[in-house]
Amino acid sequence: MRTPAALTRRQFVLTAAAVGGALVLGVALQRRRQRLTPGGGAPARGALNAYVRIEPNGRITLVIPKVEMGQGTYTSLPMLIAEELEVDLDAVTVEAAPPDPAVYGFAVDPAAPEGIERDQSTGTSLSIIQCWTPLRQAGAAARLMLIQAAAKRWRVPINTCQAQRGEVLHAASGRRLGYGALAAAAAALPVPAAPPLKAAKDFRLIGRATPRRDAPQKVDGSAVFGIDARPPNSKVALIALSPVEGGTIGGLAADAAVAVRGVRQVVNEGDVIAVVADDTWAAMQGMKALAPRWNDGANAAVQQAAIVAELEAAAQEAGAVAASKGKLEEAAARATTHVDAVYHQPFLAHATLEPMNCTVDWREGECEIWVGTQACDRAVAKLAALGLKPEQIRLHSYLIGGGFGRRLEVDGIVLAARIARHVQGPVRVLWSREQDIQHDRYRPYYVDRLSASLDARGMPVTWRHTIAGAGLWALYYGEGTVKNGVDLDAVTSAADLAYPLENMEVRFVRRDPAGVPTGWWRGVGPTRSVFAVESFMDELAAAAQQDPVRYRRALLKDPRMRAVLDLAADRAGWGMGLPAGSGRGVS
Numbered sequence: 001m002r003t004p005a006a007l008t009r010r011q012f013v014l015t016a017a018a019v020g021g022a023l024v025l026g027v028a029l030q031r032r033r034q035r036l037t038p039g040g041g042a043p044a045r046g047a048l049n050a051y052v053r054i055e056p057n058g059r060i061t062l063v064i065p066k067v068e069m070g071q072g073t074y075t076s077l078p079m080l081i082a083e084e085l086e087v088d089l090d091a092v093t094v095e096a097a098p099p100d101p102a103v104y105g106f107a108v109d110p111a112a113p114e115g116i117e118r119d120q121s122t123g124t125s126l127s128i129i130q131c132w133t134p135l136r137q138a139g140a141a142a143r144l145m146l147i148q149a150a151a152k153r154w155r156v157p158i159n160t161c162q163a164q165r166g167e168v169l170h171a172a173s174g175r176r177l178g179y180g181a182l183a184a185a186a187a188a189l190p191v192p193a194a195p196p197l198k199a200a201k202d203f204r205l206i207g208r209a210t211p212r213r214d215a216p217q218k219v220d221g222s223a224v225f226g227i228d229a230r231p232p233n234s235k236v237a238l239i240a241l242s243p244v245e246g247g248t249i250g251g252l253a254a255d256a257a258v259a260v261r262g263v264r265q266v267v268n269e270g271d272v273i274a275v276v277a278d279d280t281w282a283a284m285q286g287m288k289a290l291a292p293r294w295n296d297g298a299n300a301a302v303q304q305a306a307i308v309a310e311l312e313a314a315a316q317e318a319g320a321v322a323a324s325k326g327k328l329e330e331a332a333a334r335a336t337t338h339v340d341a342v343y344h345q346p347f348l349a350h351a352t353l354e355p356m357n358c359t360v361d362w363r364e365g366e367c368e369i370w371v372g373t374q375a376c377d378r379a380v381a382k383l384a385a386l387g388l389k390p391e392q393i394r395l396h397s398y399l400i401g402g403g404f405g406r407r408l409e410v411d412g413i414v415l416a417a418r419i420a421r422h423v424q425g426p427v428r429v430l431w432s433r434e435q436d437i438q439h440d441r442y443r444p445y446y447v448d449r450l451s452a453s454l455d456a457r458g459m460p461v462t463w464r465h466t467i468a469g470a471g472l473w474a475l476y477y478g479e480g481t482v483k484n485g486v487d488l489d490a491v492t493s494a495a496d497l498a499y500p501l502e503n504m505e506v507r508f509v510r511r512d513p514a515g516v517p518t519g520w521w522r523g524v525g526p527t528r529s530v531f532a533v534e535s536f537m538d539e540l541a542a543a544a545q546q547d548p549v550r551y552r553r554a555l556l557k558d559p560r561m562r563a564v565l566d567l568a569a570d571r572a573g574w575g576m577g578l579p580a581g582s583g584r585g586v587s
Helices: 004-009 073-085 127-154 179-187 215-220 254-258 280-290 304-314 328-333 376-386 411-420 433-438 472-477 525-543 548-555 559-571
Strands: 011-019 022-030 050-054 060-064 092-096 161-164 167-170 175-178 235-241 248-251 263-268 272-277 293-295 320-325 337-345 357-363 366-371 393-397 427-430 446-454 460-469 504-510
Touching (some): 073 127, 127 167, 167 179, 235 411, 254 280, 263 280, 304 446, 337 525, 357 411, 376 393, 548 559
Parallel strands (some): 235 427
Antiparallel strands (some): 022 050, 167 175, 235 272, 337 446
């Protein structure tokens, strides 16, 4: 289980600098302790992953590497700073960080394999976990430095001053100064090595019901998403890809397309075509007139039935051991009942409310991009294949209208840049809803085979789980990140069972589906592992003729998990009567 406390093993470094009379605080997640000198210019490159900026006018800005895609990042992360800094949440604004993982990146996951140092992605529910301590430390350090600056100016003991709602107060004399007036002086002070953080009982913002900062704009339609980006004089490009992965264009009616009013040009990149027009409607009509024909290529014969059959066979193999403990054979020999089950989980598209899109202005020697992405740093890295260096790319991060892992993939950004190379001026590259779903990066198909042996009381004394499916860690981060043949994502929430069984084994058999592009989908591992585990737990409870809630409760040892289960059962009215034809389940 991931918790904020897991980050205490890392070393946090804070640095301050006076920039234009402002107090700038950075927080860094370091693998080795470094000495950083406060003041004298901007913080050193490569040491920071987030900034707090307090300007002379009192404005407080938080620059963060986490994007807002409906999960509340632009409310929760400023709240961490505001809590420790003693300011109202409305006093903090947010700026999206530019792509630079050396500065704004975090370790991917405390449990990640070696070889994955850090990235600047937003996903896997890690935003609060990664930022909980460093952003609070930055706020606490800023608060302490501002108090020190005020005490020095007033020539009073530090402990006679306190911070409150953007000001430092000296109660004995009634004097007060706003943070902006103290920012420059505070930046000249040493940065506290370990600023004390508030106790939970003293929280004023954290843990309180707080309106989402982005909600009003999303309700009234003024929120700006990637698809809303409209640089001056921009054109629209509608794309089409082969319905078969790896296919290429076989023919098209380019003359008919450009004859459509408003169509400016047709771009043919071999594996993708685009109709560039003055507006979306013209591009749509131009695509109809283009009438592309495709050569299906090497994957023409790929069928889902064959993929499923291969996975079913793979689930029978021994595979690589992801987790193992106890003496399964001895325990199974003493059991009275054996239960087996197989679960199939299909390919799933993301179907985000905002279809894939990216706006690009490709100019000589530089490229400017407007997009909502979960992995801006990955986009910059992948654009190197087009001859672009990081310093030649300027990427503007926008609100995301649904990520779910789809926008951790940057295929749409690279594709848009390829098209933009042929277009004069900025071009808004749009995917139709049909193209978006047909060319998604699907959650992989998995087959889970589980078996358990039960004792006379019906409780599991052995647990075996074999998972057959794609290895997303290797596909996304590279083969070098996979150790001993086990894909970390595929076995998450299976190898680390919530139920502490004495005799258990989890194995993984990797099978990447040919001809089907796959990717992250709502964390992938937990979304599918929990389904298999909890469905099987229901089957065990049924075999034992026990209530599924009480059955789970007997297996859980963690008091917090038991409390959650108890609360859920109580709120759901577990045990109460139901109308005919209705049911109630637990997972």
